[in-house]
Amino acid sequence: MNAAITEVLPTIDLPAGILAATLARTHVADIVETLNEHAPAYAAEVLLNLPGGRAVDVLDQPELNEPGAILKALPLDRAVSLIQGMSSDRIADIFRNDLSEPERHRFVARLDRETKAALASLLAYPEHSAGAIMTTEFVSVPADWTVAQTLEHVRTVERTRETVYAIYVLDPATGTLQQAVALRRLISGESDALVGSAAARRDPISVSPLTDREDVARLIAKYNLLAVPVVDESRLILGIVTVDDVIDAMVDETTEDVQKLGGMEALGEPYNQIGFFKMIRKRAGWLSILLVGEMLTASVLQHYEGALEKAIVLTLFIPLIMSSGGNSGSQATSLIIRALALRELNLRDWWRVALREVPTGLTLGAILGAIGFVRVVAWQKLGFYDYGEHWPLVAATVGAALLGIVTFGSLTGSMLPFIMTRLGFDPASASAPFVATLVDVSGLAIYFSIALMILSGTLL
Amino acid sequence: MNAAITEVLPTIDLPAGILAATLARTHVADIVETLNEHAPAYAAEVLLNLPGGRAVDVLDQPELNEPGAILKALPLDRAVSLIQGMSSDRIADIFRNDLSEPERHRFVARLDRETKAALASLLAYPEHSAGAIMTTEFVSVPADWTVAQTLEHVRTVERTRETVYAIYVLDPATGTLQQAVALRRLISGESDALVGSAAARRDPISVSPLTDREDVARLIAKYNLLAVPVVDESRLILGIVTVDDVIDAMVDETTEDVQKLGGMEALGEPYNQIGFFKMIRKRAGWLSILLVGEMLTASVLQHYEGALEKAIVLTLFIPLIMSSGGNSGSQATSLIIRALALRELNLRDWWRVALREVPTGLTLGAILGAIGFVRVVAWQKLGFYDYGEHWPLVAATVGAALLGIVTFGSLTGSMLPFIMTRLGFDPASASAPFVATLVDVSGLAIYFSIALMILSGTLL
Numbered sequence: 001m002n003a004a005i006t007e008v009l010p011t012i013d014l015p016a017g018i019l020a021a022t023l024a025r026t027h028v029a030d031i032v033e034t035l036n037e038h039a040p041a042y043a044a045e046v047l048l049n050l051p052g053g054r055a056v057d058v059l060d061q062p063e064l065n066e067p068g069a070i071l072k073a074l075p076l077d078r079a080v081s082l083i084q085g086m087s088s089d090r091i092a093d094i095f096r097n098d099l100s101e102p103e104r105h106r107f108v109a110r111l112d113r114e115t116k117a118a119l120a121s122l123l124a125y126p127e128h129s130a131g132a133i134m135t136t137e138f139v140s141v142p143a144d145w146t147v148a149q150t151l152e153h154v155r156t157v158e159r160t161r162e163t164v165y166a167i168y169v170l171d172p173a174t175g176t177l178q179q180a181v182a183l184r185r186l187i188s189g190e191s192d193a194l195v196g197s198a199a200a201r202r203d204p205i206s207v208s209p210l211t212d213r214e215d216v217a218r219l220i221a222k223y224n225l226l227a228v229p230v231v232d233e234s235r236l237i238l239g240i241v242t243v244d245d246v247i248d249a250m251v252d253e254t255t256e257d258v259q260k261l262g263g264m265e266a267l268g269e270p271y272n273q274i275g276f277f278k279m280i281r282k283r284a285g286w287l288s289i290l291l292v293g294e295m296l297t298a299s300v301l302q303h304y305e306g307a308l309e310k311a312i313v314l315t316l317f318i319p320l321i322m323s324s325g326g327n328s329g330s331q332a333t334s335l336i337i338r339a340l341a342l343r344e345l346n347l348r349d350w351w352r353v354a355l356r357e358v359p360t361g362l363t364l365g366a367i368l369g370a371i372g373f374v375r376v377v378a379w380q381k382l383g384f385y386d387y388g389e390h391w392p393l394v395a396a397t398v399g400a401a402l403l404g405i406v407t408f409g410s411l412t413g414s415m416l417p418f419i420m421t422r423l424g425f426d427p428a429s430a431s432a433p434f435v436a437t438l439v440d441v442s443g444l445a446i447y448f449s450i451a452l453m454i455l456s457g458t459l460l
Numbered sequence: 461m462n463a464a465i466t467e468v469l470p471t472i473d474l475p476a477g478i479l480a481a482t483l484a485r486t487h488v489a490d491i492v493e494t495l496n497e498h499a500p501a502y503a504a505e506v507l508l509n510l511p512g513g514r515a516v517d518v519l520d521q522p523e524l525n526e527p528g529a530i531l532k533a534l535p536l537d538r539a540v541s542l543i544q545g546m547s548s549d550r551i552a553d554i555f556r557n558d559l560s561e562p563e564r565h566r567f568v569a570r571l572d573r574e575t576k577a578a579l580a581s582l583l584a585y586p587e588h589s590a591g592a593i594m595t596t597e598f599v600s601v602p603a604d605w606t607v608a609q610t611l612e613h614v615r616t617v618e619r620t621r622e623t624v625y626a627i628y629v630l631d632p633a634t635g636t637l638q639q640a641v642a643l644r645r646l647i648s649g650e651s652d653a654l655v656g657s658a659a660a661r662r663d664p665i666s667v668s669p670l671t672d673r674e675d676v677a678r679l680i681a682k683y684n685l686l687a688v689p690v691v692d693e694s695r696l697i698l699g700i701v702t703v704d705d706v707i708d709a710m711v712d713e714t715t716e717d718v719q720k721l722g723g724m725e726a727l728g729e730p731y732n733q734i735g736f737f738k739m740i741r742k743r744a745g746w747l748s749i750l751l752v753g754e755m756l757t758a759s760v761l762q763h764y765e766g767a768l769e770k771a772i773v774l775t776l777f778i779p780l781i782m783s784s785g786g787n788s789g790s791q792a793t794s795l796i797i798r799a800l801a802l803r804e805l806n807l808r809d810w811w812r813v814a815l816r817e818v819p820t821g822l823t824l825g826a827i828l829g830a831i832g833f834v835r836v837v838a839w840q841k842l843g844f845y846d847y848g849e850h851w852p853l854v855a856a857t858v859g860a861a862l863l864g865i866v867t868f869g870s871l872t873g874s875m876l877p878f879i880m881t882r883l884g885f886d887p888a889s890a891s892a893p894f895v896a897t898l899v900d901v902s903g904l905a906i907y908f909s910i911a912l913m914i915l916s917g918t919l920l
Contacts, residue, residue, distance in 0.1 A: 025662060029682045063682065155648040164644045165625055165686075184624045187647065188615040202485060221711060222489045222523065224704045226625075226686070243703055244684045250707070251681060254714045255798050261721055262794020262892060263787050271799040272812075279820060283791050284827050287866070290787050291828050295835055297779035302845055308775055315768055315775050319757035319782055319900055326786075327723050327750050327893040331743050334722020338715050339731040352732075360739060367744050368751050375755055385762055406747070432722060432892035433787040440779055 016042060020049030028057045032064045040069035048078065056085035062248050065273065068098025071107070080110040087162050088115070089135040089245065092122035096132070121238070130216050131209030133249060134230045134239030135162045141195055142172040143179070148191040154183065163242050166227045168204070169196050176235040180204035182226075206231045209238055213249040218343065220246045257341070260426065261334065263290065263433030290433055296441040297322075304448040311459040313387055314451055317372075317398050318444070324368055325405035325443040326436030329413030332357055333435045336417045337427045350418040354411065361410030365403035373399035390458045397454045401447040408446060409439045476502060480509030488517040492524045500529035508538065516545035522708050525733070528558025531567070540570040547622050548575070549595040549705065552582035556592075581698070590676050591669030593709060594690045594699030595622045601655055602632040603639070608651040614643065623702050626687045628664070629656050636695040640664035642686075666691045669698055673709040678803065680706045717801070720886065721794065723750065723893030750893055756901040757782075764908040771919040773847055774911055777832075777858050778904070784828055785865035785903040786896030789873030792817055793895045796877045797887045810878040814871060821870030825863035833859035850918045857914045861907045868906060869899045 023031045023046070031050075035043040035058065047055040047070065059067055059082055071079045071094070083091055095104050108116060118136045125131025139161055141150045154164050167186065169179040181199040189198040206229045207216055220228055220243055227240040256266035265282040267274050274282075301308065308315060336353060339345040345353065376395035379385045387394045413435045417427035452460055483491045483506070491510075495503040495518065507515040507530065519527055519542055531539045531554070543551055555564050568576060578596045585591025599621055601610045614624050627646065629639040641659040649658040666689045667676055680688055680703055687700045716726035725742040727734050734742075761768065768775060796813060799805040805813065836855035839845045847854045873895045877887035912920055 025660075027662070027665070027683060029684075151647065154644075158644050158648045183643065183647075184614075184618050187611065187643075188618045200485075202487065205487070217707075221704075221707045223487060224489075226703075243686075243707070244681075247677075247681045247703070247707065247710070250710055250714075251802070254710075254717075255802065257714075257718065258721065258794050258798045261718065262791045264791045264794070267795070270802070270804045271795050272804055272809075276816075276820070280823050280827075283788075283820070284824055287784065287787055287791070287824055287828060288831060291780065291784055291831055291862075294780045294783045297783075298776045298835075301776045301779070305772065305776075309772055312765065312769055315778075316758045316761045316765075318775075318778055319761070319904065320751070320754045322779055322782075323754045323757075323786075323893075323897060323900060324747065324751055326783075326896065327747055328743075330891075330893050331722045331724045331747070334718050334724070335727070335731050338718045342711070342715065342730070344730045344732055349732075356736075360736070360743070363740050364744055364747055367740075368747060371748060371751055375758075402751075431790075433783075433790050436786065436896070437783060440783060444779065 016045035017049045020046045024050065024054065028054070028061060029063065031058050032061045036063070036065045040066045041073045044070045044073035047082075048074065052082070052085070056082055059083075060086050060090050062090065062093065066098065067094045068103065071099075072103060076106070076110065080107060083107060084112060084115050087135050087137055088118040088122055089133055089162075089239075091115070091119055092132065095119065095123060096127065125209050128213050128249075129209060130207045130211040130213065130228075130230045130241055131238065133213055133216075133245050134209070134241045135245070136239045137162045138166075138168060138227070138229070138237070138240040139164050140168040140170050140237060143169050143194065143196050144172045145195050146191065147186055147189040147193050147195055147198060150181075150195045151186060154186075163227050163240070166225070166229075166240070167195070168229055168237055168240075169199075170237070174234075177204060177206060177229055177231055177237050180229065204229065206235075207241070208232075213241075213246070214253055214341075216241050217246045217250050217253070257337075257428040260428040261337070261431050263287075263431040286431075286433070290437050293437045294440060297444055300441060300444045300448075304444075307448060307451060307460050311451070311455065313394055313459070314397075314448075317401075318447070320372070321398070321401050321405055321447050322440045322443050323436075324402055325409035325439040326432070327409070328361065328364055328406040329409035329416075329435035329439045330432035332361075332410045332413030333416055333430050333432065336414050337430060340417055340421065340427050347418060347421055350415065353414050353418070357410045357414040358407065361407035362403070364410065365406030368406050369399040369401075369403040372402045388459070390455065393454055393458055397451045400454065401450045404446045404450060405439070405443045408442065409435075412439055412442075476505035477509045480506045484510065484514065488514070488521060489523065491518050492521045495530075496523075496525045500526045501533045504530045504533035507542075508534065512542070512545065516542055519543075520546050520550050522550065522553065526558065527554045528563070531559075532563060536566070536570065540567060543567060544572060544575050547595050547597055548578040548582055549593055549622075549699075551575075551579055552592065555579065555583060556587070585669050588673050588709075589669060590667045590671040590673065590688075590690045590701055591698065593673055593676075593705050594669070594701045595705070596699045597622045598626075598628065598687070598689070598697070598700040599624050600628040600630050600697060603629050603654065603656050604632045605655050606651065607646055607649040607653050607655055607658060610641075610655045611646060614646075623687050623700070626685070626689075626700070627655070628689055628697055628700075629659075630697070634694075637664060637666060637689060637691055637697050640689065664689065666695075667701070668692075673701075673706070674713055674801075676701050677706045677710050677713075717797075717888040720888040721797070721891050723747075723891040746891075746893070750897050753897045754900060757904055760901060760904045760908075764904075767908060767911060767920050771911070771915065773854055773919070774857075774908075777861075778907070780832070781858070781861050781865055781907050782900050782903050783896075784862055785869035785899040786892070787869070788821065788824055788866045789869035789876075789895035789899045790892035792821075792870045792873030793876055793890050793892065796874050797890060800877055800881065800887050807878060807881055810875065813874050813878070817870045817874040818867065821867035822863070824870065825866030828866050829859040829861075829863040832862045848919070850915070853914055853918055857911050860914065861910045864906045864910060865899070865903045868902065869895075872899055872902075 158164050165183045167181045171178050179196050179199050185198040205223050209230050227242045229240050230238045259266045264286050267282055373395045376398055380387055380391045416430040420427045420430045618624050625643045627641045631638050639656050639659050645658040665683050669690050687702045689700050690698045719726045724746050833855045836858055840847055840851045876890040880890045881887045
């Protein structure tokens with residue numbers, strides 16, 4: 001449901017206490033779904049009526065809408081105690097995105113020292129970095145502990161940790177990360193053995209707090225981890241990123257990429273919740289830039305105005321030929337963007353890709369060129385249209401232009417993501433509309449050059 | 461690295477035994493990366509030189525290339541014993557995608573009865589269903605067991621289960637699923653209590669074997685699960701889908717969607733490994749369909765040939781106006797495809813979206829129309845081009861056409877994913893090129909209708 005649209009259709013609100021009672025045994029993700037259908041003030045009232053632990057669980061869900069507004073609607077004491085129960089990565093996320101500076105300040109002033117410190121360090125890291133999405137609630141033990149001691153510790157802290165399935169073993173002297181032990185191995189280990197005996201002796205996979213969340217996701221997927229530790233330069237653990245956080249990050253990244261590929265800025269909010277003018281802003285920017293770029297086509301056409309006057313027939317195929325260039329470019333750019341994202345290709349592979357896209361483009365262009373050629377011949381022979389006495393040359397022009405433009409489109413489309421990456425942009429910004437605009441301008445020039453070659457002395 | 465391209469650059473192969481020795485302590489995901497750079501025959505030789513458990517781990521990684529060819533290159537006895545050690549979902553995946561029917565048969569004939577049965581049931585489920593990606597190696601215990609008994613059982617079976625972090629509690633009489641217990645809760649539970657006391661009494665989240673893997677992923681993400689049980693109609697557990705499998709499925713789905721959005725069939729293989737002609741096949745189909753669709757633009761232009769002859773100036777703005785319609789359509793379609801995929805929108809929300817896209821399209825169209833109008837006026841006033849005595853009307857035509865086409869593009873682009881879904885297609889097939897083609901044809905008609913209205917009596 002949809003805040004922007006449903007405000008005209010008022011929801012009939014049960015008294016919050018009654019709703020809270022019916023929700024008490026529901027799965028937390030379903031409570032979130034129900035609360036998302038209501039205004040923040042009402043959601044806050046429901047939270048007040050839930051047991052404390054449940055309310056914390058609800059606030060901990062990244063799917064909960066407007067958590068900042070809900071916290072503001074709660075009595076300050078209650079809000080602060082809930083915040084102290086929440087996982088630090090989620091509080092940091094809310095503080096970063098849903099609260100203004102003075103509101104943040106109001107809460108921070110009341111937090112206990114530990115929460116305050118954890119929050120300050122998380123908020124210092126750039127958005128979308130491992131540091132910003134990590135949680136500081138993990139389990140670590142010194143390497144001189146036994147399996148039994150470690151299990152006892154896990155039992156004690158279980159309720160307060162985001163995950164206990166990965167246990168980090170630290171050097172007893174320096175506190176640096178030595179090993180990661182899986183709980184499953186620990187429970188089948190010898191009680192009296194050292195904790196490290198339950199895992200391979202190799203260095204655990206870890207990331208720096210500045211690692212991009214996409215790279216963290218790639219590591220977790222590649223090594224099938226449940227969590228990855230975030231360490232500083234001296235290998236002290238700062239926090240962990242869990243598989244849950246990574247799944248949420250993957251979903252967000254895909255949303256951003258799909259929206260960018262559509263030729264716009266990423267919305268950053270659900271379609272049915274973003275405000276009207278914010279949506280216009282996200283869409284109008286690229287549309288205007290593309291329009292200005294596309295204005296070059298008018299200039300190219302002005303340049304060939306003489307040819308257009310002499311051979312109106314050339315006009316008929318402009319959309320056909322331009323769009324084929326754009327379509328082949330769009331295919332190539334999508335393929336390469338994805339291959340780069342999956343690390344199937346690296347920046348230095350650009351020439352391999354170019355070597356592959358030229359023959360691919362030529363083959364695709366030959367297929368489309370043949371279809372275009374046959375189209376002109378068929379319409380002429382079937383009497384649908386008369387392209388004039390030089391119709392075989394018109395057919396040849398259309399065919400050759402398609403061959404040239406599809407090849408050019410495939411090559412341009414495949415190179416653009418490399419160029420964007422090299423220039424430090426997200427390759428997904430090399431959207432289908434962007435590629436189409438680039439290819440349109442040069443495609444028209446290709447079309448008219450070929451027409452002048454083939455038709456000069458006859459039509460032109 | 462890239463099989464298709466690197467075959468011209470021979471890799472210098474170490475003797476397999478030496479490579480195996482250097483790899484013995486490496487993480488299994490890194491062994492896979494190394495083996496992927498070599499031919500299957502060589503990879504098989506390296507596997508022969510690794511300890512059995514390691515070799516099974518390597519074959520269990522979905523990232524390993526050509527596992528079918530590797531298994532074929534191994535001595536049959538060895539291959540069969542490795543297969544029996546592997547997880548059943550992975551074997552099913554390899555049997556389904558990497559081995560021909562006679563090859564499958566050769567292996568199946570030698571498998572033990574248990575593996576054979578697990579495999580047969582997995583292979584019976586449709587591709588991309590929960591049944592096809594589930595594993596049958598999970599932990600379940602009857603509800604009358606105690607916590608201590610269950611933990612003892614987990615310790616015994618730990619090595620042979622894909623995950624032990626979710627334990628499924630069954631009705632002792634009927635064997636149906638009653639509860640899911642997290643290992644973390646179990647280890648902090650009372651030893652003598654019944655196993656079910658360590659979890660909430662509510663029905664666990666479960667899926668049917670026919671649930672699509674995308675829906676499984678959504679559930680796992682929503683409820684932050686490490687695994688979800690797959691149950692039949694009588695609530696007997698058939699297997700589980702783990703978070704690892706879901707991450708792999710999410711990555712695959714994103715790849716498919718991005719490629720479809722680019723206006724092609726999903727490749728189904730990495731860009732740098734797919735064969736040349738297979739790639740042409742995946743790309744040429746949509747390109748040809750779009751070309752044939754775009755041929756309607758030539759027919760529309762033929763229809764307005766009289767206008768084109770009288771006012772060549774109209775030709776100059778054809779690409780500009782057409783592409784703006786395509787771009788606004790591409791934005792809208794990407795937004796809606798993603799919102800549908802995230803279940804932010806449902807099929808029945810189409811009219812809400814239409815109600816939203818019309819004002820959005822009008823606003824965006826007004827912005828672009830203003831830019832287009834200013835462009836014509838500026839060129840005229842600055843003396844870059846002479847649009848004739850009626851240039852204010854030309855400017856008005858361009859502005860009004862942009863307004864109309866951007867509105868039409870936004871509406872068409874936003875409705876297409878709903879229509880595709882309704883017709884049973886993947887909404888991601890409503891690609892930017894597809895929308896652009898639809899909008900091009902009707903966009904030209906809009907442009908010329910507006911031109912006839914504004915310019916008739918003067919230019920036309």
